[in-house]
Amino acid sequence: MSAYFNPTIAAITVRATLGRRRAFLFAVPAVVLIALTLVLHATKPEAVDWPAQVLGDFGFSVLLPFTALIVGTGVLGAEIDDGSAIHLLATPVRRGSIVVTKFAVAAVVTVLFAAVPELLAGLLAPNSSGLAVALFVGALAGSVIYSAVFVLASVLTTRAIAYGLLYVLIWESLLSNLVGGARILSIAHYCLGIANAIHPDQSLQAGLTLGTSVILGAIVTAGALILATRRLSAFAIQGDPA
Amino acid sequence: MTVIQIRNVSRWYGNVVAVNDITMDIGPGVTGLLGPNGAGKSTILHMIAGFLAPSRGTLTVQAEPSKAGPSKAVPTWQNPGIYRSLGLVPERDSVYAFLTGEEFVRSTAKLHSLPNIGAATRQAIEMTDMAQAADRKIATYSKGMRQRIKVAAALVHDPEILLLDEPFNGMDPRQRIHMMELLAKLGAEGRTILFSSHILEEVERVSGTIQVMVAGRLAASGDFRAIRRLMTSRPHVFNVRSSDDRRLAALLVGRPYTTAVELTGKGLQVRTSDFGAFCAQIAALTRDHKIALRELLPTDESLESVFGYLISSQGS
Numbered sequence: 001m002s003a004y005f006n007p008t009i010a011a012i013t014v015r016a017t018l019g020r021r022r023a024f025l026f027a028v029p030a031v032v033l034i035a036l037t038l039v040l041h042a043t044k045p046e047a048v049d050w051p052a053q054v055l056g057d058f059g060f061s062v063l064l065p066f067t068a069l070i071v072g073t074g075v076l077g078a079e080i081d082d083g084s085a086i087h088l089l090a091t092p093v094r095r096g097s098i099v100v101t102k103f104a105v106a107a108v109v110t111v112l113f114a115a116v117p118e119l120l121a122g123l124l125a126p127n128s129s130g131l132a133v134a135l136f137v138g139a140l141a142g143s144v145i146y147s148a149v150f151v152l153a154s155v156l157t158t159r160a161i162a163y164g165l166l167y168v169l170i171w172e173s174l175l176s177n178l179v180g181g182a183r184i185l186s187i188a189h190y191c192l193g194i195a196n197a198i199h200p201d202q203s204l205q206a207g208l209t210l211g212t213s214v215i216l217g218a219i220v221t222a223g224a225l226i227l228a229t230r231r232l233s234a235f236a237i238q239g240d241p242a
Numbered sequence: 243m244t245v246i247q248i249r250n251v252s253r254w255y256g257n258v259v260a261v262n263d264i265t266m267d268i269g270p271g272v273t274g275l276l277g278p279n280g281a282g283k284s285t286i287l288h289m290i291a292g293f294l295a296p297s298r299g300t301l302t303v304q305a306e307p308s309k310a311g312p313s314k315a316v317p318t319w320q321n322p323g324i325y326r327s328l329g330l331v332p333e334r335d336s337v338y339a340f341l342t343g344e345e346f347v348r349s350t351a352k353l354h355s356l357p358n359i360g361a362a363t364r365q366a367i368e369m370t371d372m373a374q375a376a377d378r379k380i381a382t383y384s385k386g387m388r389q390r391i392k393v394a395a396a397l398v399h400d401p402e403i404l405l406l407d408e409p410f411n412g413m414d415p416r417q418r419i420h421m422m423e424l425l426a427k428l429g430a431e432g433r434t435i436l437f438s439s440h441i442l443e444e445v446e447r448v449s450g451t452i453q454v455m456v457a458g459r460l461a462a463s464g465d466f467r468a469i470r471r472l473m474t475s476r477p478h479v480f481n482v483r484s485s486d487d488r489r490l491a492a493l494l495v496g497r498p499y500t501t502a503v504e505l506t507g508k509g510l511q512v513r514t515s516d517f518g519a520f521c522a523q524i525a526a527l528t529r530d531h532k533i534a535l536r537e538l539l540p541t542d543e544s545l546e547s548v549f550g551y552l553i554s555s556q557g558s
Contacts, residue, residue, distance in 0.1 A: 083336035084338055086293065086336075087350065088353070092322050094322065
Protein backbone atom coordinates (compact mmCIF):
# COMPACT_ATOMS: atom_id res chain seq x y z
CA MET A 1 0.00 0.00 0.00
CA SER A 2 2.79 2.44 0.94
CA ALA A 3 4.36 1.90 -2.48
CA TYR A 4 1.12 3.19 -3.92
CA PHE A 5 0.79 6.19 -1.60
CA ASN A 6 2.02 9.41 -3.18
CA PRO A 7 2.65 12.21 -0.63
CA THR A 8 2.52 14.97 -3.27
CA ILE A 9 -0.90 13.90 -4.47
CA ALA A 10 -2.04 13.49 -0.87
CA ALA A 11 -0.92 17.03 0.06
CA ILE A 12 -2.73 18.57 -2.92
CA THR A 13 -5.83 16.49 -2.22
CA VAL A 14 -5.99 17.48 1.45
CA ARG A 15 -5.70 21.17 0.57
CA ALA A 16 -8.28 20.84 -2.18
CA THR A 17 -10.70 18.86 -0.02
CA LEU A 18 -10.54 20.98 3.11
CA GLY A 19 -10.26 24.23 1.19
CA ARG A 20 -13.53 23.89 -0.67
CA ARG A 21 -16.68 25.47 0.65
CA ARG A 22 -18.39 22.15 0.80
CA ALA A 23 -15.90 21.14 3.49
CA PHE A 24 -18.39 22.80 5.86
CA LEU A 25 -20.88 20.13 4.83
CA PHE A 26 -18.64 17.45 6.30
CA ALA A 27 -19.23 18.79 9.77
CA VAL A 28 -23.02 19.10 9.55
CA PRO A 29 -23.98 15.41 10.12
CA ALA A 30 -21.39 15.16 12.91
CA VAL A 31 -22.74 18.23 14.67
CA VAL A 32 -26.29 16.88 14.32
CA LEU A 33 -25.27 13.52 15.85
CA ILE A 34 -23.53 15.10 18.82
CA ALA A 35 -26.36 17.59 19.35
CA LEU A 36 -28.93 14.77 19.19
CA THR A 37 -26.91 12.77 21.70
CA LEU A 38 -26.76 15.73 24.08
CA VAL A 39 -30.50 16.40 23.77
CA LEU A 40 -31.41 12.74 24.41
CA HIS A 41 -28.94 12.55 27.26
CA ALA A 42 -30.66 15.53 28.85
CA THR A 43 -34.22 14.35 28.24
CA LYS A 44 -33.93 10.54 28.54
CA PRO A 45 -31.01 9.92 30.85
CA GLU A 46 -32.41 6.62 32.14
CA ALA A 47 -33.40 4.98 28.87
CA VAL A 48 -30.90 2.26 27.97
CA ASP A 49 -31.66 1.51 24.32
CA TRP A 50 -31.39 4.88 22.58
CA PRO A 51 -27.56 5.11 22.39
CA ALA A 52 -27.36 1.96 20.28
CA GLN A 53 -30.31 2.99 18.14
CA VAL A 54 -29.23 6.57 17.57
CA LEU A 55 -25.52 5.90 17.18
CA GLY A 56 -26.10 2.70 15.22
CA ASP A 57 -28.99 3.82 12.99
CA PHE A 58 -28.25 7.50 12.55
CA GLY A 59 -24.51 7.08 12.82
CA PHE A 60 -24.14 4.24 10.33
CA SER A 61 -27.09 5.01 8.05
CA VAL A 62 -26.79 8.80 7.84
CA LEU A 63 -23.65 10.34 9.34
CA LEU A 64 -21.12 7.88 7.99
CA PRO A 65 -22.43 7.34 4.42
CA PHE A 66 -23.26 11.02 3.80
CA THR A 67 -19.89 12.22 5.03
CA ALA A 68 -18.10 9.53 3.03
CA LEU A 69 -20.22 10.42 -0.01
CA ILE A 70 -19.30 14.11 0.03
CA VAL A 71 -15.63 13.44 0.75
CA GLY A 72 -15.18 10.34 -1.41
CA THR A 73 -16.78 11.76 -4.53
CA GLY A 74 -14.86 15.02 -4.09
CA VAL A 75 -11.25 13.90 -3.76
CA LEU A 76 -10.93 12.87 -7.38
CA GLY A 77 -14.33 13.60 -8.91
CA ALA A 78 -14.09 17.34 -8.33
CA GLU A 79 -10.78 17.45 -10.21
CA ILE A 80 -12.21 15.40 -13.05
CA ASP A 81 -15.24 17.70 -13.22
CA ASP A 82 -13.25 20.95 -13.32
CA GLY A 83 -10.52 19.56 -15.57
CA SER A 84 -7.60 20.05 -13.17
CA ALA A 85 -7.12 16.26 -12.99
CA ILE A 86 -5.41 16.42 -16.36
CA HIS A 87 -2.34 18.04 -14.74
CA LEU A 88 -2.09 15.03 -12.46
CA LEU A 89 -2.78 12.50 -15.18
CA ALA A 90 -0.25 14.03 -17.60
CA THR A 91 2.54 12.65 -15.41
CA PRO A 92 4.04 9.15 -15.31
CA VAL A 93 2.50 8.45 -11.89
CA ARG A 94 0.82 5.05 -11.84
CA ARG A 95 -2.95 5.31 -12.00
CA GLY A 96 -3.21 2.83 -9.13
CA SER A 97 -1.10 5.19 -7.05
CA ILE A 98 -3.45 8.10 -7.80
CA VAL A 99 -6.52 6.05 -6.85
CA VAL A 100 -5.01 4.62 -3.67
CA THR A 101 -3.74 8.03 -2.50
CA LYS A 102 -7.08 9.73 -3.17
CA PHE A 103 -8.85 6.87 -1.40
CA ALA A 104 -6.52 7.10 1.60
CA VAL A 105 -7.14 10.83 1.97
CA ALA A 106 -10.90 10.32 1.63
CA ALA A 107 -10.84 7.56 4.27
CA VAL A 108 -8.84 9.64 6.76
CA VAL A 109 -11.04 12.74 6.31
CA THR A 110 -14.15 10.55 6.71
CA VAL A 111 -12.70 9.07 9.89
CA LEU A 112 -12.14 12.59 11.24
CA PHE A 113 -15.60 13.85 10.36
CA ALA A 114 -17.65 10.67 10.94
CA ALA A 115 -15.86 8.00 13.00
CA VAL A 116 -14.40 10.40 15.58
CA PRO A 117 -17.76 12.19 16.13
CA GLU A 118 -19.33 8.73 16.47
CA LEU A 119 -16.82 7.96 19.23
CA LEU A 120 -17.40 11.33 20.91
CA ALA A 121 -21.18 10.88 20.80
CA GLY A 122 -20.81 7.38 22.22
CA LEU A 123 -18.70 8.68 25.08
CA LEU A 124 -21.24 11.43 25.76
CA ALA A 125 -24.12 8.92 25.91
CA PRO A 126 -24.80 7.37 29.34
CA ASN A 127 -23.10 4.05 30.17
CA SER A 128 -21.98 3.57 26.57
CA SER A 129 -18.18 3.64 26.60
CA GLY A 130 -17.99 -0.01 25.46
CA LEU A 131 -20.52 0.68 22.74
CA ALA A 132 -18.67 3.87 21.76
CA VAL A 133 -15.45 1.96 21.08
CA ALA A 134 -17.33 -0.73 19.14
CA LEU A 135 -19.12 1.85 17.02
CA PHE A 136 -15.87 3.71 16.44
CA VAL A 137 -14.20 0.55 15.11
CA GLY A 138 -17.26 -0.13 12.94
CA ALA A 139 -17.15 3.44 11.66
CA LEU A 140 -13.43 3.10 10.91
CA ALA A 141 -14.21 0.10 8.72
CA GLY A 142 -17.14 1.95 7.16
CA SER A 143 -14.97 4.97 6.38
CA VAL A 144 -12.59 2.74 4.45
CA ILE A 145 -15.24 0.77 2.54
CA TYR A 146 -17.49 3.73 1.71
CA SER A 147 -14.50 5.83 0.58
CA ALA A 148 -13.40 3.14 -1.86
CA VAL A 149 -16.92 2.82 -3.27
CA PHE A 150 -17.46 6.58 -3.65
CA VAL A 151 -14.02 7.17 -5.20
CA LEU A 152 -14.99 4.51 -7.74
CA ALA A 153 -18.36 6.22 -8.31
CA SER A 154 -16.61 9.54 -9.00
CA VAL A 155 -14.44 7.92 -11.67
CA LEU A 156 -17.39 6.14 -13.25
CA THR A 157 -19.82 9.05 -13.52
CA THR A 158 -20.01 12.82 -13.24
CA ARG A 159 -23.25 12.35 -11.26
CA ALA A 160 -21.63 10.41 -8.45
CA ILE A 161 -23.26 12.47 -5.69
CA ALA A 162 -26.77 11.95 -7.12
CA TYR A 163 -26.29 8.22 -7.56
CA GLY A 164 -24.57 8.01 -4.18
CA LEU A 165 -27.50 9.71 -2.49
CA LEU A 166 -29.94 7.29 -4.11
CA TYR A 167 -27.77 4.39 -2.99
CA VAL A 168 -27.59 5.64 0.61
CA LEU A 169 -31.27 6.57 0.86
CA ILE A 170 -32.80 3.62 -0.97
CA TRP A 171 -30.36 0.78 -0.45
CA GLU A 172 -28.58 1.47 2.82
CA SER A 173 -31.39 3.20 4.72
CA LEU A 174 -34.42 1.34 3.35
CA LEU A 175 -33.96 -1.94 1.48
CA SER A 176 -31.11 -3.36 3.56
CA ASN A 177 -33.28 -2.97 6.67
CA LEU A 178 -36.39 -4.42 5.06
CA VAL A 179 -34.96 -7.22 2.92
CA GLY A 180 -32.72 -9.64 4.78
CA GLY A 181 -30.70 -10.69 1.73
CA ALA A 182 -29.85 -7.08 0.89
CA ARG A 183 -27.65 -6.90 3.99
CA ILE A 184 -25.03 -8.94 2.15
CA LEU A 185 -24.47 -5.89 -0.04
CA SER A 186 -24.92 -3.23 2.64
CA ILE A 187 -21.85 -1.42 3.92
CA ALA A 188 -23.81 -0.13 6.91
CA HIS A 189 -24.49 -3.73 7.91
CA TYR A 190 -20.80 -4.64 7.58
CA CYS A 191 -20.11 -1.82 10.06
CA LEU A 192 -22.88 -2.96 12.40
CA GLY A 193 -21.61 -6.55 12.19
CA ILE A 194 -18.13 -5.46 13.25
CA ALA A 195 -19.45 -3.20 16.04
CA ASN A 196 -21.77 -5.90 17.34
CA ALA A 197 -18.91 -8.43 17.47
CA ILE A 198 -16.92 -6.07 19.71
CA HIS A 199 -19.84 -5.01 21.91
CA PRO A 200 -22.88 -7.26 21.40
CA ASP A 201 -26.10 -5.24 21.60
CA GLN A 202 -29.53 -6.33 20.36
CA SER A 203 -30.48 -2.71 19.66
CA LEU A 204 -27.82 -2.51 16.95
CA GLN A 205 -29.87 -4.99 14.87
CA ALA A 206 -26.74 -6.38 13.29
CA GLY A 207 -27.59 -8.94 10.64
CA LEU A 208 -24.11 -10.15 9.69
CA THR A 209 -21.36 -11.91 11.60
CA LEU A 210 -17.89 -10.45 12.10
CA GLY A 211 -16.29 -12.84 9.61
CA THR A 212 -18.86 -12.14 6.90
CA SER A 213 -18.64 -8.39 7.47
CA VAL A 214 -14.84 -8.28 7.30
CA ILE A 215 -14.55 -10.54 4.28
CA LEU A 216 -17.28 -8.78 2.30
CA GLY A 217 -15.95 -5.37 3.31
CA ALA A 218 -12.45 -6.32 2.13
CA ILE A 219 -13.79 -7.66 -1.17
CA VAL A 220 -15.86 -4.52 -1.82
CA THR A 221 -12.92 -2.23 -0.95
CA ALA A 222 -10.38 -4.09 -3.07
CA GLY A 223 -12.83 -4.51 -5.94
CA ALA A 224 -13.74 -0.82 -5.93
CA LEU A 225 -10.08 0.26 -5.95
CA ILE A 226 -9.16 -2.13 -8.76
CA LEU A 227 -12.12 -1.01 -10.87
CA ALA A 228 -11.36 2.67 -10.19
CA THR A 229 -7.74 2.14 -11.26
CA ARG A 230 -8.81 0.43 -14.48
CA ARG A 231 -11.29 3.16 -15.21
CA LEU A 232 -8.78 5.93 -14.52
CA SER A 233 -6.24 4.20 -16.76
CA ALA A 234 -8.71 4.65 -19.60
CA PHE A 235 -9.51 8.25 -18.67
CA ALA A 236 -10.56 10.20 -21.73
CA ILE A 237 -11.13 13.92 -22.05
CA GLN A 238 -14.79 14.38 -22.78
CA GLY A 239 -14.65 16.82 -25.68
CA ASP A 240 -17.51 18.07 -27.75
CA PRO A 241 -17.67 16.39 -31.09
CA ALA A 242 -16.26 18.64 -33.79
CA MET B 243 13.08 12.37 -38.13
CA THR B 244 9.51 11.57 -37.19
CA VAL B 245 8.60 12.01 -33.54
CA ILE B 246 4.82 11.83 -33.76
CA GLN B 247 3.36 9.46 -36.32
CA ILE B 248 -0.35 9.46 -37.10
CA ARG B 249 -1.67 6.88 -39.54
CA ASN B 250 -5.26 6.86 -40.83
CA VAL B 251 -6.57 8.05 -37.49
CA SER B 252 -10.28 8.68 -37.09
CA ARG B 253 -12.27 9.51 -34.02
CA TRP B 254 -16.01 9.56 -33.81
CA TYR B 255 -18.57 10.22 -31.10
CA GLY B 256 -21.65 8.15 -31.89
CA ASN B 257 -22.61 9.15 -35.41
CA VAL B 258 -20.51 12.33 -35.41
CA VAL B 259 -17.05 12.12 -36.93
CA ALA B 260 -14.68 14.51 -35.16
CA VAL B 261 -11.48 13.44 -36.93
CA ASN B 262 -11.60 11.68 -40.26
CA ASP B 263 -8.75 9.54 -41.59
CA ILE B 264 -5.84 11.79 -40.67
CA THR B 265 -2.30 10.79 -41.60
CA MET B 266 0.59 13.05 -40.65
CA ASP B 267 4.16 12.97 -39.42
CA ILE B 268 5.44 15.60 -37.04
CA GLY B 269 9.13 16.06 -36.41
CA PRO B 270 11.37 18.34 -34.35
CA GLY B 271 10.69 22.06 -34.55
CA VAL B 272 7.49 24.04 -34.15
CA THR B 273 4.41 22.85 -35.99
CA GLY B 274 1.15 24.76 -35.97
CA LEU B 275 -2.15 22.93 -36.07
CA LEU B 276 -4.43 25.42 -37.73
CA GLY B 277 -8.16 25.28 -38.24
CA PRO B 278 -11.44 26.90 -37.34
CA ASN B 279 -13.27 26.03 -34.13
CA GLY B 280 -14.69 22.52 -34.30
CA ALA B 281 -12.17 21.39 -36.92
CA GLY B 282 -10.90 18.57 -34.70
CA LYS B 283 -7.64 20.17 -33.53
CA SER B 284 -8.22 19.49 -29.84
CA THR B 285 -9.36 15.96 -30.58
CA ILE B 286 -6.11 15.23 -32.42
CA LEU B 287 -4.04 16.83 -29.63
CA HIS B 288 -5.89 14.83 -26.99
CA MET B 289 -5.25 11.63 -28.92
CA ILE B 290 -1.54 12.44 -29.27
CA ALA B 291 -1.43 13.23 -25.55
CA GLY B 292 -2.97 9.87 -24.66
CA PHE B 293 -6.23 11.29 -23.36
CA LEU B 294 -8.41 9.91 -26.11
CA ALA B 295 -8.33 6.60 -27.94
CA PRO B 296 -8.47 6.69 -31.73
CA SER B 297 -11.60 4.98 -33.02
CA ARG B 298 -9.50 3.74 -35.92
CA GLY B 299 -5.88 4.00 -37.03
CA THR B 300 -2.59 4.10 -35.16
CA LEU B 301 -0.88 6.91 -33.29
CA THR B 302 2.60 6.63 -31.85
CA VAL B 303 5.25 8.90 -30.37
CA GLN B 304 8.96 8.34 -30.10
CA ALA B 305 9.62 7.46 -26.46
CA GLU B 306 12.90 8.43 -24.87
CA PRO B 307 15.59 5.75 -24.48
CA SER B 308 15.34 3.81 -21.24
CA LYS B 309 17.05 0.97 -19.42
CA ALA B 310 14.72 -1.36 -21.28
CA GLY B 311 16.12 -0.32 -24.62
CA PRO B 312 16.68 2.43 -27.15
CA SER B 313 14.16 5.02 -28.26
CA LYS B 314 11.14 3.47 -29.96
CA ALA B 315 7.70 4.38 -31.22
CA VAL B 316 5.00 3.64 -28.67
CA PRO B 317 1.23 4.18 -28.64
CA THR B 318 0.08 6.99 -26.38
CA TRP B 319 -3.30 5.65 -25.29
CA GLN B 320 -3.19 4.07 -21.81
CA ASN B 321 0.57 4.53 -21.63
CA PRO B 322 1.47 6.93 -18.77
CA GLY B 323 5.17 6.27 -19.43
CA ILE B 324 5.01 8.65 -22.42
CA TYR B 325 4.70 11.61 -20.04
CA ARG B 326 8.41 11.25 -19.22
CA SER B 327 9.09 12.70 -22.65
CA LEU B 328 5.83 14.55 -23.34
CA GLY B 329 4.37 17.71 -21.83
CA LEU B 330 0.81 18.87 -22.31
CA VAL B 331 -0.70 22.35 -21.94
CA PRO B 332 -4.47 21.84 -22.09
CA GLU B 333 -6.78 24.58 -23.32
CA ARG B 334 -9.12 24.37 -20.35
CA ASP B 335 -8.24 27.02 -17.82
CA SER B 336 -8.41 24.80 -14.76
CA VAL B 337 -5.45 24.45 -12.47
CA TYR B 338 -5.10 24.00 -8.72
CA ALA B 339 -6.03 27.60 -7.96
CA PHE B 340 -5.29 27.24 -4.24
CA LEU B 341 -1.60 26.58 -4.93
CA THR B 342 0.95 29.27 -5.68
CA GLY B 343 2.53 29.14 -9.11
CA GLU B 344 5.76 27.86 -7.59
CA GLU B 345 3.93 25.14 -5.60
CA PHE B 346 2.11 24.02 -8.74
CA VAL B 347 5.28 23.67 -10.79
CA ARG B 348 7.17 22.08 -7.89
CA SER B 349 4.35 19.55 -7.37
CA THR B 350 4.53 18.62 -11.03
CA ALA B 351 8.30 18.19 -10.73
CA LYS B 352 7.75 15.88 -7.74
CA LEU B 353 5.17 13.84 -9.64
CA HIS B 354 7.79 13.35 -12.36
CA SER B 355 10.25 12.20 -9.65
CA LEU B 356 12.90 14.60 -10.97
CA PRO B 357 16.36 14.35 -9.36
CA ASN B 358 16.71 18.09 -8.72
CA ILE B 359 13.24 19.40 -8.07
CA GLY B 360 14.24 22.89 -6.93
CA ALA B 361 16.44 23.62 -9.94
CA ALA B 362 13.91 22.23 -12.41
CA THR B 363 11.15 24.31 -10.84
CA ARG B 364 13.19 27.52 -10.94
CA GLN B 365 14.26 26.93 -14.53
CA ALA B 366 10.71 26.28 -15.77
CA ILE B 367 9.38 29.36 -13.97
CA GLU B 368 12.14 31.57 -15.31
CA MET B 369 11.70 30.19 -18.80
CA THR B 370 8.07 31.30 -18.79
CA ASP B 371 8.84 34.68 -17.22
CA MET B 372 6.74 33.91 -14.14
CA ALA B 373 9.38 34.41 -11.43
CA GLN B 374 7.83 37.62 -10.09
CA ALA B 375 4.39 36.07 -9.66
CA ALA B 376 5.53 32.61 -8.56
CA ASP B 377 4.72 33.21 -4.90
CA ARG B 378 1.17 34.32 -5.58
CA LYS B 379 -1.78 31.94 -5.54
CA ILE B 380 -2.88 30.88 -9.01
CA ALA B 381 -6.39 32.08 -8.12
CA THR B 382 -5.08 35.65 -8.37
CA TYR B 383 -3.52 35.14 -11.84
CA SER B 384 -4.84 36.60 -15.06
CA LYS B 385 -5.78 34.15 -17.80
CA GLY B 386 -2.49 34.79 -19.56
CA MET B 387 -0.51 34.12 -16.39
CA ARG B 388 -2.40 30.88 -15.81
CA GLN B 389 -1.54 29.89 -19.32
CA ARG B 390 2.16 30.55 -18.69
CA ILE B 391 2.25 28.67 -15.39
CA LYS B 392 0.63 25.72 -17.15
CA VAL B 393 3.43 25.90 -19.72
CA ALA B 394 5.99 26.04 -16.89
CA ALA B 395 4.50 22.88 -15.35
CA ALA B 396 4.48 21.14 -18.73
CA LEU B 397 8.15 22.06 -19.26
CA VAL B 398 9.45 21.24 -15.79
CA HIS B 399 10.65 17.75 -16.78
CA ASP B 400 12.31 19.07 -19.95
CA PRO B 401 10.17 17.03 -22.36
CA GLU B 402 11.14 16.21 -25.93
CA ILE B 403 7.56 16.75 -27.06
CA LEU B 404 5.37 19.66 -26.00
CA LEU B 405 1.71 19.82 -26.98
CA LEU B 406 -0.19 23.07 -26.48
CA ASP B 407 -3.90 23.55 -27.10
CA GLU B 408 -4.63 27.18 -28.05
CA PRO B 409 -1.69 28.45 -25.94
CA PHE B 410 -2.13 32.14 -26.79
CA ASN B 411 -5.72 32.40 -25.60
CA GLY B 412 -6.12 35.15 -23.04
CA MET B 413 -2.60 36.50 -23.35
CA ASP B 414 -1.90 40.18 -23.77
CA PRO B 415 0.35 41.22 -26.70
CA ARG B 416 3.54 41.27 -24.61
CA GLN B 417 2.85 37.83 -23.12
CA ARG B 418 1.95 36.57 -26.57
CA ILE B 419 5.25 37.71 -28.05
CA HIS B 420 7.14 36.20 -25.13
CA MET B 421 5.36 32.88 -25.55
CA MET B 422 6.00 32.89 -29.29
CA GLU B 423 9.70 33.50 -28.68
CA LEU B 424 9.77 30.72 -26.10
CA LEU B 425 8.14 28.20 -28.44
CA ALA B 426 10.48 29.20 -31.27
CA LYS B 427 13.48 28.75 -28.93
CA LEU B 428 12.27 25.34 -27.74
CA GLY B 429 11.73 24.27 -31.32
CA ALA B 430 15.18 25.51 -32.34
CA GLU B 431 16.67 23.38 -29.54
CA GLY B 432 15.35 20.29 -31.30
CA ARG B 433 12.18 19.70 -29.35
CA THR B 434 8.96 18.75 -31.09
CA ILE B 435 6.44 21.48 -30.41
CA LEU B 436 2.89 21.11 -31.67
CA PHE B 437 0.36 23.81 -30.92
CA SER B 438 -3.18 24.43 -32.10
CA SER B 439 -4.62 27.77 -33.07
CA HIS B 440 -7.45 29.20 -35.12
CA ILE B 441 -5.56 32.44 -35.76
CA LEU B 442 -3.47 32.54 -38.92
CA GLU B 443 -1.07 35.22 -37.68
CA GLU B 444 -0.17 33.27 -34.54
CA VAL B 445 0.81 30.26 -36.56
CA GLU B 446 2.64 32.38 -39.11
CA ARG B 447 4.84 34.01 -36.50
CA VAL B 448 5.83 30.86 -34.67
CA SER B 449 5.96 27.93 -37.01
CA GLY B 450 7.37 27.19 -40.42
CA THR B 451 5.37 24.01 -40.76
CA ILE B 452 1.63 23.80 -40.43
CA GLN B 453 -1.09 21.23 -40.56
CA VAL B 454 -4.42 22.71 -41.60
CA MET B 455 -7.54 20.94 -40.42
CA VAL B 456 -11.07 21.59 -41.59
CA ALA B 457 -14.17 19.64 -40.54
CA GLY B 458 -12.10 16.80 -39.12
CA ARG B 459 -9.94 16.35 -42.21
CA LEU B 460 -6.39 17.38 -43.04
CA ALA B 461 -6.84 20.16 -45.62
CA ALA B 462 -3.22 21.14 -46.15
CA SER B 463 0.15 20.21 -44.77
CA GLY B 464 3.64 21.57 -45.15
CA ASP B 465 5.50 24.86 -45.39
CA PHE B 466 3.56 27.81 -44.05
CA ARG B 467 4.59 30.25 -46.77
CA ALA B 468 3.25 28.08 -49.59
CA ILE B 469 -0.05 27.56 -47.81
CA ARG B 470 -0.26 31.23 -46.88
CA ARG B 471 0.19 32.17 -50.56
CA LEU B 472 -2.71 29.92 -51.43
CA MET B 473 -4.80 31.60 -48.77
CA THR B 474 -4.02 35.19 -49.73
CA SER B 475 -4.15 34.77 -53.52
CA ARG B 476 -7.81 33.82 -53.42
CA PRO B 477 -10.40 36.43 -54.47
CA HIS B 478 -11.53 38.75 -51.67
CA VAL B 479 -14.67 40.84 -51.42
CA PHE B 480 -14.83 44.13 -49.47
CA ASN B 481 -17.74 46.38 -48.64
CA VAL B 482 -16.57 50.02 -48.85
CA ARG B 483 -18.33 53.21 -47.79
CA SER B 484 -16.84 56.62 -48.48
CA SER B 485 -17.76 60.27 -48.85
CA ASP B 486 -17.97 59.82 -52.66
CA ASP B 487 -18.67 56.22 -53.64
CA ARG B 488 -19.12 56.92 -57.36
CA ARG B 489 -15.76 58.70 -57.72
CA LEU B 490 -14.02 56.00 -55.67
CA ALA B 491 -15.55 53.33 -57.91
CA ALA B 492 -14.20 55.11 -60.96
CA LEU B 493 -10.74 55.33 -59.38
CA LEU B 494 -10.72 51.63 -58.51
CA VAL B 495 -11.78 50.42 -61.93
CA GLY B 496 -8.72 49.66 -63.98
CA ARG B 497 -6.40 49.11 -61.04
CA PRO B 498 -4.48 45.84 -61.47
CA TYR B 499 -5.75 44.39 -58.20
CA THR B 500 -9.42 45.20 -58.88
CA THR B 501 -11.51 42.42 -60.36
CA ALA B 502 -14.93 44.09 -60.15
CA VAL B 503 -16.62 47.11 -58.57
CA GLU B 504 -20.33 47.30 -57.91
CA LEU B 505 -22.38 50.19 -56.53
CA THR B 506 -24.82 48.95 -53.94
CA GLY B 507 -27.44 50.83 -51.97
CA LYS B 508 -25.04 51.04 -49.00
CA GLY B 509 -21.82 51.86 -50.85
CA LEU B 510 -19.42 49.84 -52.95
CA GLN B 511 -18.67 46.18 -53.20
CA VAL B 512 -15.16 45.61 -54.46
CA ARG B 513 -13.70 42.30 -55.61
CA THR B 514 -9.94 42.07 -55.55
CA SER B 515 -7.51 39.39 -56.66
CA ASP B 516 -4.68 40.77 -54.51
CA PHE B 517 -5.60 41.15 -50.86
CA GLY B 518 -2.28 42.73 -49.86
CA ALA B 519 -2.08 45.28 -52.67
CA PHE B 520 -5.69 46.37 -52.23
CA CYS B 521 -5.32 46.86 -48.48
CA ALA B 522 -2.02 48.72 -48.93
CA GLN B 523 -3.25 51.11 -51.62
CA ILE B 524 -6.89 51.90 -50.83
CA ALA B 525 -5.98 54.29 -48.03
CA ALA B 526 -3.44 56.22 -50.11
CA LEU B 527 -5.83 56.34 -53.06
CA THR B 528 -8.66 57.90 -51.05
CA ARG B 529 -6.31 60.31 -49.27
CA ASP B 530 -4.73 61.53 -52.53
CA HIS B 531 -8.17 62.21 -54.01
CA LYS B 532 -9.57 63.72 -50.83
CA ILE B 533 -12.22 61.07 -50.38
CA ALA B 534 -13.09 60.16 -46.80
CA LEU B 535 -13.00 56.40 -46.28
CA ARG B 536 -15.73 55.56 -43.78
CA GLU B 537 -15.86 51.77 -43.86
CA LEU B 538 -13.70 49.00 -45.26
CA LEU B 539 -15.17 45.64 -44.40
CA PRO B 540 -13.99 42.26 -45.72
CA THR B 541 -17.11 40.18 -46.26
CA ASP B 542 -15.64 36.72 -46.36
CA GLU B 543 -12.77 36.73 -43.91
CA SER B 544 -14.14 34.02 -41.71
CA LEU B 545 -11.68 31.20 -41.25
CA GLU B 546 -14.24 28.82 -42.62
CA SER B 547 -14.27 30.67 -45.94
CA VAL B 548 -10.47 30.78 -46.07
CA PHE B 549 -10.21 27.08 -45.33
CA GLY B 550 -13.08 26.35 -47.70
CA TYR B 551 -11.15 28.03 -50.47
CA LEU B 552 -8.01 26.19 -49.47
CA ILE B 553 -9.73 22.83 -49.71
CA SER B 554 -11.27 23.62 -53.10
CA SER B 555 -7.94 24.83 -54.48
CA GLN B 556 -6.18 21.73 -53.14
CA GLY B 557 -8.78 19.54 -54.74
CA SER B 558 -8.67 21.22 -58.14
